[in-house]
Every structure is written in structure tokens, then in C-alpha cells.
Amino acid sequence: MTYRVCFVCTGNICRSPMAEAVFHARVVDAGLDGLVEADSAGTDGWHEGEGADPRAVTVLEENGYGVAHTARQFQPSWFSRLDLVVALDTGHLRALRRLAPTEQDAVKVRLLRSYDAAADRGDLDVPDPYYGGVDGFGECLEMVETASTGLLAAVREQVEGRAA
Template identity: 85%
Template sequence: MTYRVCFVCTGNICRSPMAEAVFHARVEDAGLGGLVAADSAGTDGWHEGEGADPRTVAVLAENGYALDHTARRFQQSWFARLDLVIALDAGHLRALRRLAPTERDAAKVRLLRSYDPAADTGDLDVSDPYYGGADGFEECLEMVEAASGGLLAAVREQVEGRAA
């Protein structure tokens, strides 16, 4: 049974597709491609049907990540098929937990940077780079990469627990 993770930001064109691409690469490198699936969505539908922000695509390509992406809005019904919903900031976390149909579904929602042992626990948001320059996208990628190892370890533990 595939373990499903969905990364969620606001419009699904910057942070969440970046996190999806990085995590997908980590999953493949770990040999878990057939066991773990990652995708992404936005809390709002402003960019539905659009590709990722060109600055996201550029910073990912510069760092060796592939991304084939079309923006979409997160749907409440998805909770039933997802194992983990990863919010990119506290606002997304609150919105997703409010949207969750059950307490069990609300418990599936976690902040990405909570998986980064070096992160400042007082601020676990991945800053939105949309209104800034290229440096904001690079900083976003650094935060995503720093948390992806811990997230992969947690997901691996869940996947191995299912197999046991």
C-alpha cells in the first residue's frame, strides 16, 4: 500500500511544488519510489491549472531537481486517501486542520520545518518567496532541503511499520 504525502502552501506555485520535487528526489534516492507518493496543492485556487512559478522551476533546475507541475487546490475529500499533509507555514496548518473532517484527519497535518532538527521551534514557517527576488526562492529551497531528511526518516518509519 502506497504511503501518500501532500505538501500544501497558498497558491501551489512556489513552496509546495518545491517541497514536492525535493521530497520526491529524496524518496527515489532512498529506494522508496514504489512505496511513497508525493504531490502538492494550495489552500486557495488562485493559480489552478497554472505551472509552477518560473523562479521555482529555475532554482530547482539549478539544484538538480525535476518538476512537472500543474497547480491545484486542496480538497477536503483528499484527507481520506492521504497519510500525511505537510503545511508550509502556520497559516496553512490552521486552515488545513479546520478543513479536516475528523480529529484523525487533523492529526495528519504537520509543519514541514517541524522535521528539521536545526529549525528554530519558535518559527517553523517556510517564508513565501513570491513577492521577492531569486534569493527568496534559494532560501526557501534551503529550508525545504533541511527538513526533507527528517521527513523522509519519519515516513520511512511509517512505511516499514506497515510492512512489519
């Protein structure tokens, strides 16, 4: 059975597609491709149908990640097919938990940086780089990469637990 992860930010053109691309690469490198699927969406539909922000694409490509992306809005019905919903900041976390049809679904929502053992527990947000320059996208990528290591370990544990 495939373990499904969906990364969620506001418009699904910056942070969440970056997290999806990084995590997908980690999954492939770990030999879990086919066992774990990564996806992304936005809490809002402002950019539905658009590609990822060109600055996000540039930073990802410069760091060896591929990205083929079309923005879409997260739907509450998706909770039933997802194992984990990863919010990029606390605003997304609150919005997603409000959308969750059940308490069991709400528990599936976690902050990405909660998987980064070195992160400041008082500030687990990945800042939105949209209104800044390309440097903000680089900083976003660093946070995503660091947290993805812990996230992959947690997901691997879940996947191996299912197989046992």
C-alpha cells in the same frame, strides 16, 4: 500499500511544488519509489491550472531537481486517501486543520520544518518567496531540503512499520 504525502502552501506555485520535487527526489534516492508518493496543492485556487512559478522552476533545475507541475487547490475529501499533509507555514496548518473532516484527519497535518531538528521551534514557517526575488526561492529550497531529511526518516519509519 502506498504512503501518500501532500505538501500544501497558498497557491501551489512556489513552496509546495518545491517541497514536492525535493521530497520526490529523496524518496527515489532512498529506494522508496513505488512505496511513497509525493503530491502538492494550495489552500486557495488562485493559480489552478498554472505551472510552478518560473523562479521556483529555475532554482529547482539549477539544483538538479525536475519539476512537472500544475497547480490545484486542496480538497477536504483528499484527507481520506492521504497519510500525511505537510503545511509550509502556520497559516496553512490552521487552514488545513479547519478543513479536516475528523480529528483523526486533523492530526495528519504537520509543519514541514517540524521535521528539521535544528529549526527554531518558535518559527517553523517556510517564508513565501513569491513577492521577492530569486534569492528568496534559494532560501526556501534550503529550508525544504533540510527539513526533507527528517521528513524522509519519519516516513521511512511509517512505511517500514506497515511492512512489518
